[in-house]
Amino acid sequence: MKIIMLGAPGAGKGTQAKQIAAKYQIPHISTGDIFRANIKNGTELGKKAKTYMDQGALVPDELTCDLVMDRIQQDDCKNGFVLDGFPRTIPQAQALDAALKKISQTMDFAIDVDVPDENIVNRMGGRRACLNCGATYHIEFNPTKTEGKCDVCGNETVLRDDDKPETVQKRLSVYHEQTQPLIDYYKNQGILKSVDGTKPMDDVFTDIVAILGE
Numbered sequence: 001m002k003i004i005m006l007g008a009p010g011a012g013k014g015t016q017a018k019q020i021a022a023k024y025q026i027p028h029i030s031t032g033d034i035f036r037a038n039i040k041n042g043t044e045l046g047k048k049a050k051t052y053m054d055q056g057a058l059v060p061d062e063l064t065c066d067l068v069m070d071r072i073q074q075d076d077c078k079n080g081f082v083l084d085g086f087p088r089t090i091p092q093a094q095a096l097d098a099a100l101k102k103i104s105q106t107m108d109f110a111i112d113v114d115v116p117d118e119n120i121v122n123r124m125g126g127r128r129a130c131l132n133c134g135a136t137y138h139i140e141f142n143p144t145k146t147e148g149k150c151d152v153c154g155n156e157t158v159l160r161d162d163d164k165p166e167t168v169q170k171r172l173s174v175y176h177e178q179t180q181p182l183i184d185y186y187k188n189q190g191i192l193k194s195v196d197g198t199k200p201m202d203d204v205f206t207d208i209v210a211i212l213g214e
């Protein structure tokens with residue numbers, strides 16, 4: 001099963017993608033996590049990506065597409081994968097379609113996690129991330145057991161630089177300009193499904209399972 005998670009930053013794509021990956025036994029591929037791991041490890045890609053991410057801008061397609069195309073060709077992706085945060089532009093979606101076409105494949109589902117902008121500001125302001133293992137929490141909706149400590153690995157949880165209020169507005173406008181057109185792109189392909197992302201996390205997941213099948 002090959003799935004794309006669509007939705008604004010902070011809509012809950014990562015939260016749902018992790019659960020999808022666990023239930024359907026497919027890898028969760030988050031370009032944001034890949035960039036953050038590169039930043040942490042001080043790689044050239046990380047240094048380049050950080051300049052864009054800190055401003056709430058998108059990392060250029062030429063730095064993003066190849067890394068995803070390489071990743072989806074790895075062995076663990078042969079039964080499918082769930083893409084989280086990619087594609088974010090029409091050229092990225094076209095690059096993905098072209099790469100899959102070469103191996104006579106297509107995406108199966110594009111799931112739009114629909115959350116209005118007014119909820120997003122609270123979602124991102126309350127998000128806490130573990131930059132060590134990638135786990136995410138919310139101070140109100142999904143708090144850590146011990147304040148400020150990751151439940152999974154015990155490292156510190158932080159407010160991401162790009163979740164600060166001044167960057168959130170920029171990311172939302174980038175989303176509306178560059179990423180939202182993908183909703184029509186996948187509607188035209190007949191694979192778009194929408195879920196109400198304002199529901200509690202478990203209910204959103206139940207709705208997604210109803211779409212993907214048990």
Ligand code: ADP
Nearest residue numbers: 010011012013014015123127137138141200201
């Ligand atoms: P995205 O991957 O789309 O950027 P996340 O999955 O990281 O978004 O979710 C953003 C924040 O909102 C996180 O702090 C997460 O814990 C919280 N969150 C996710 N889904 C829900 C939900 N259905 N209700 C309330 N909070 C949620």
Ligand code: AMP
Nearest residue numbers: 031032052053057058059064085086088
């Ligand atoms: P995310 O963790 O998905 O919210 O992504 C964090 C940031 O990483 C984004 O605001 C972008 O700067 C960058 N990023 C992640 N995925 C992509 C992508 N597919 N294309 C361009 N930039 C991306």
